[in-house]
Amino acid sequence: MKKTMKGLVYGGPGKIELKEIPVPVIEKPTDALVKISKTTICGTDLGILHGKTPSCKPGTTLGHEGVGVIEEVGGSVRNFKKGDHVIISCITSDGTCEYCKKQMYAHCEDGGWILGHLINGTQTEFVRIPHADNSLHPIPAGADEEALVMLSDILPTGHEIGVLNGKVKPGDTIAIVGAGPVGMSALLTAQFYSPAKIYMIDLDDNRLQLAKTFGATDTINSGKEDVAKRIMSETKDGVDVAIEAVGVPMTFDVCQHIIRPGGHIANVGVHGKSVDLQLQDLWIRNITLTTGLVSTNTTPMLLKTVMSGKIDPNRLITHHFKLDEILKAYEVFGNASKEKAMKVIIEA
Numbered sequence: 415m416k417k418t419m420k421g422l423v424y425g426g427p428g429k430i431e432l433k434e435i436p437v438p439v440i441e442k443p444t445d446a447l448v449k450i451s452k453t454t455i456c457g458t459d460l461g462i463l464h465g466k467t468p469s470c471k472p473g474t475t476l477g478h479e480g481v482g483v484i485e486e487v488g489g490s491v492r493n494f495k496k497g498d499h500v501i502i503s504c505i506t507s508d509g510t511c512e513y514c515k516k517q518m519y520a521h522c523e524d525g526g527w528i529l530g531h532l533i534n535g536t537q538t539e540f541v542r543i544p545h546a547d548n549s550l551h552p553i554p555a556g557a558d559e560e561a562l563v564m565l566s567d568i569l570p571t572g573h574e575i576g577v578l579n580g581k582v583k584p585g586d587t588i589a590i591v592g593a594g595p596v597g598m599s600a601l602l603t604a605q606f607y608s609p610a611k612i613y614m615i616d617l618d619d620n621r622l623q624l625a626k627t628f629g630a631t632d633t634i635n636s637g638k639e640d641v642a643k644r645i646m647s648e649t650k651d652g653v654d655v656a657i658e659a660v661g662v663p664m665t666f667d668v669c670q671h672i673i674r675p676g677g678h679i680a681n682v683g684v685h686g687k688s689v690d691l692q693l694q695d696l697w698i699r700n701i702t703l704t705t706g707l708v709s710t711n712t713t714p715m716l717l718k719t720v721m722s723g724k725i726d727p728n729r730l731i732t733h734h735f736k737l738d739e740i741l742k743a744y745e746v747f748g749n750a751s752k753e754k755a756m757k758v759i760i761e762a
């Protein structure tokens with residue numbers, strides 16, 4: 415096997431480079447080495463690049479999403495063997511700690527979001543996956559591997575932190591603020607629970623148009639229209655569930671102005687600064703506010719819905735690149751509105 419490979423390495427704020435790096439090796443008996451076939455870029459990677467995540471140190475290979483084939487497993491890995499096709503979860507979990515026993519893999523005491531953050535990630539040719547038994551999912555025979563890249567992070571994120579935390583129920587009126595990959599994933603998975611009306615809110619008309627084809631019943635361009643005014647005039651007293659999938663104060667503010675008594679605000683966005691919580695108005699409305707980092711505990715369930723054709727995550731993929739072109743892929747993904755990009759697939 416070769417000794418070096420190409421990897422997209424973070425060099426500090428504003429700096430990334432595709433360079434030759436050592437091929438990882440099995441370090442612990444619970445590790446697996448996965449040969450990446452397809453990976454992608456997340457808004458969170460752009461956050462790292464823009465210096466939002468100081469815990470990610472220069473020299474780290476980025477990326478926490480992908481599918482691939484097992485190259486080698488450590489001595490105590492039981493669920494996987496060389497040659498198996500796998501989905502890499504963005505969350506690593508040992509399956510044994512107090513948090514894992516509560517299915518809060520996000521807070522695993524020897525894992526959590528470490529890939530492409532605290533340890534080298536997936537935007538490369540080979541990646542070392544710790545606690546492989548719990549951090550990988552087998553790909554069923556005949557599956558479309560490319561679509562399953564969406565199961566590493568964005569589909570479970572939209573589903574768990576948006577839809578499940580928001581407690582979407584049949585007949586609900588819901589609003590999703592942000593029509594990026596995560597907001598779109600919330601839109602696709604919310605429909606499992608049959609809401610009656612789904613408002614999708616964004617600044618980008620192209621994304622709103624796409625949201626309509628994904629099942630949004632109503633769209634609002636918040637750059638052109640007063641969202642709260644429109645929703646309050648079209649509903650009795652606001653929405654049952656407001657999902658925040660952007661991560662800026664303004665979009666959180668929209669959510670607190672459109673939520674009806676008894677409603678749920680599910681925050682998904684990663685916020686870089688504080689928001690203005692209008693508790694003086696909200697205290698009397700019996701609302702629930704939730705936050706969270708994805709645990710990916712619903713990935714096996716989501717995989718079944720993809721396999722049965724209930725949802726088609728392929729529709730989120732807009733661009734394809736080779737690993738050699740990854741800097742171009744970052745440019746396209748970083749200018750998503752201009753480039754009409756949603757998810758970009760990078761072939762290793």
Ligand SMILES: NC(=O)c1ccc[n+]([C@@H]2O[C@H](COP(=O)([O-])OP(=O)(O)OC[C@H]3O[C@@H](n4cnc5c(N)ncnc54)[C@H](O)[C@@H]3O)[C@@H](O)[C@H]2O)c1
Nearest residue numbers: 457592593594595596616617659660661683684706707708
């Ligand atoms: N909680 C978690 O576990 C978790 C996991 C993954 C991603 N995230 C976060 O979720 C958020 C969304 O991720 P993404 O990849 O879809 O990001 P993205 O940047 O691709 O999408 C954000 C969307 O918000 C829109 N937007 C920006 N400002 C707006 C405004 N003022 N009003 C309305 N719309 C506005 C943009 O046009 C864009 O379509 C990010 O903050 C990301 O870091 C959270």
Ligand SMILES: [Zn+2]
Nearest residue numbers: 456457458567
């Ligand atoms: Zn991500």
Ligand SMILES: [Zn+2]
Nearest residue numbers: 508511514522
């Ligand atoms: Zn754990």
